[in-house]
Amino acid sequence: MKQIMNLLILLSILGLALSGCGSTARQQAAADTTQHLGKAVKDTPRQIGQKGQISASIIGYSFDKSYEKADLIAEVEISEWLEEMNEPIEKTVFRASVKKILKNSESNSPEEINLLQxxxxxxxxxxxxxxxxxxKLLLFLKKAVGEKFENTYWILGGTTGVFRLIHTDEQAYAVKQVGDCPELSEAKATENDDIAEIRKILNESYSFELSKISSIPEIYNLDMVESLIKEHK
Structure with missing residues (x-):
């Protein structure tokens, strides 16, 4: 009887040991899978061209025309630099996550798009x-045709069609990168907004980008901009 009891105890200990080994193996396998599936994303290698700059005329659009021509109007966040090219013209492709859609001519609502700059x-x-x-950007976008990456868009009006988004503790704002937009005048920031705080956050987020801009960008209340865009529907 004593021998049987000892045998049962031994088998129980062995079972626990094997169970522990199996658990460790599963944990290691899970860790290896996580490491294997982990994807390092690329950021922009250089924001300024090392060989020089290209000066070109840009066709700017009014707010009404931009809305009319846009296939997609959305708030996006740049998530990855994908590639760049020199032919037929110099351009860069980014992946961007779509945070909010304000107009969409497509039947589906994309969570991610590819963006040409x-x-x-x-x-x-x-x-x-x-x-x-x-x-973080508000963009009026046109669907690109014949690009390597599917679901790719280009920005209507180029740099004139870029709104950079910032958030204070109280409010969100859209800052037009180039020029102004008279159709959004009622959404323009006023003395009731903390302009000093807005500019501080703007400089913290986009100090390098703004160093290339000679004039102070126009600042708009993002909630009001969204409302004005939606009213065009």
Whole structure:
């Protein structure tokens, strides 16, 4: 009887040991899978072209025309630099996550898009730096045709069609990168907004980008901009 009891105890200990080994193996396998599936994303290698800049005329659009021509109007965040090219023109491709859609001509609502920007790490377009990971933007976009990456869009009006987004503790704002937008005048920031705080956050987020801009950008209340865009429907 004593021998049987000892045998049962031994088997129990062995079972626990094997169970522990199996658990460790599963944990290690899970860790290896996580490490294997982990994907390091690329950020923009150089925001300013190392060989010079390209100066070119840009066709700017009014707010009404931009809305009419846009296939997609959305708030996005740059999530990854994908590639750049020199032919037929210098441009860079980014992946961007879609945070909010304000107009969409497509039947589906994309969570991610690919985004074309003029210029690359060799040549800067009209002296405006390339986007970088984490940039938050409001863009009027047109679906691109014949591009390597599916679901790719280009920005209507180029640099004139870029709104950079910032958030204070109280409010969100859209800052037009180039020029102003008279149709959004009622959404323009006023003395009731903390302009000093807005500019502080703007400089913290986009100090390098703004160093290339000679004039102070126009600042708009983002909630009001969204309302004005939606009213066009």
């Amino acid at each position: 003029d210029g690359n790490s060799d040549y800067t377009f009209n002296n405006y730096p390339l986007f970088k990971n984490g940039d």
